[in-house]
Amino acid sequence: MNIVAVIPARMASTRLPRKILREIAGRPMLAWVYEATQRCTGLSDVIVATDSEEIFAVCEKNGWHVRMTSPEARSGTERVHEVSNQMAADVYVNVQGDEPLARQEHLDALVGLMQDTSIQVGTLKTPIPAGSEDILNPNAVKVVTDLKQRALYFSRATIPFDRDKTGAVRYFKHLGFYAYRKPALDQFVKWPESSLERSERLEQLRFLENGIGISVAETPYDTVGVDTEEDLQRVEKILRQRR
Numbered sequence: 001m002n003i004v005a006v007i008p009a010r011m012a013s014t015r016l017p018r019k020i021l022r023e024i025a026g027r028p029m030l031a032w033v034y035e036a037t038q039r040c041t042g043l044s045d046v047i048v049a050t051d052s053e054e055i056f057a058v059c060e061k062n063g064w065h066v067r068m069t070s071p072e073a074r075s076g077t078e079r080v081h082e083v084s085n086q087m088a089a090d091v092y093v094n095v096q097g098d099e100p101l102a103r104q105e106h107l108d109a110l111v112g113l114m115q116d117t118s119i120q121v122g123t124l125k126t127p128i129p130a131g132s133e134d135i136l137n138p139n140a141v142k143v144v145t146d147l148k149q150r151a152l153y154f155s156r157a158t159i160p161f162d163r164d165k166t167g168a169v170r171y172f173k174h175l176g177f178y179a180y181r182k183p184a185l186d187q188f189v190k191w192p193e194s195s196l197e198r199s200e201r202l203e204q205l206r207f208l209e210n211g212i213g214i215s216v217a218e219t220p221y222d223t224v225g226v227d228t229e230e231d232l233q234r235v236e237k238i239l240r241q242r243r
Helices: 029-038 053-062 077-088 103-114 182-190 195-200 207-208 229-242
Strands: 003-009 045-050 067-068 091-096 119-129 144-147 151-155 169-182 213-218
Touching: 003 029, 003 077, 029 045, 029 053, 029 103, 045 077, 053 067, 067 077, 077 169, 091 103, 091 213, 103 144, 103 169, 103 213, 119 144, 119 229, 144 182, 151 207, 169 182, 182 207, 182 229, 195 207
Parallel strands: 003 045, 003 091, 045 067, 119 213, 144 169
Antiparallel strands: 091 169, 119 169, 144 151
């Protein structure tokens, strides 16, 4: 199966300027993401998709495959779609450029999931430990799935709600890695922003609201998406401990 990973990378960031090229443990954030993705043997190629000449130059200097995409793209998914119009593949994997804790295991899980050709969109979840602050944290998106591991809903709210306060409810954090087949990507960019997507600010809800299911693979490996200086420092500490 021909599976291409795309890393959308833009320079603009309101909360952490130039974050994609900010150094973590002596290396640009993008380097950590690209090299982790590249270690997945199930991928045919890894492409950085950017509208930044500076990011493009950094990629070329490091020998990373890169393509320029439109500055009009409103999301990483739209950048992945642009790449899908330029190169054919069976599956396109979206690895966000601000996930420096990405691991080969994340990509392996997604590649394994998409071996089922009936799946149009796939993503990942990881268990949230009992008592973790992520249970109530709106920046840690929760996902609930059915018995066949298909997403029922994604939310910034704490779902499912433990009405009787049993403490037995299991919570799962959604990790922002996606895999799509071309028809699903083509549909996504044609649909307008959905009402649930607008309310939660979660673009994956556009698929669910329009009737395209999302299958979810489980991984034990959590990540920390970098949006603030505090996130950057937290990730640097983790990566230095891994060495």
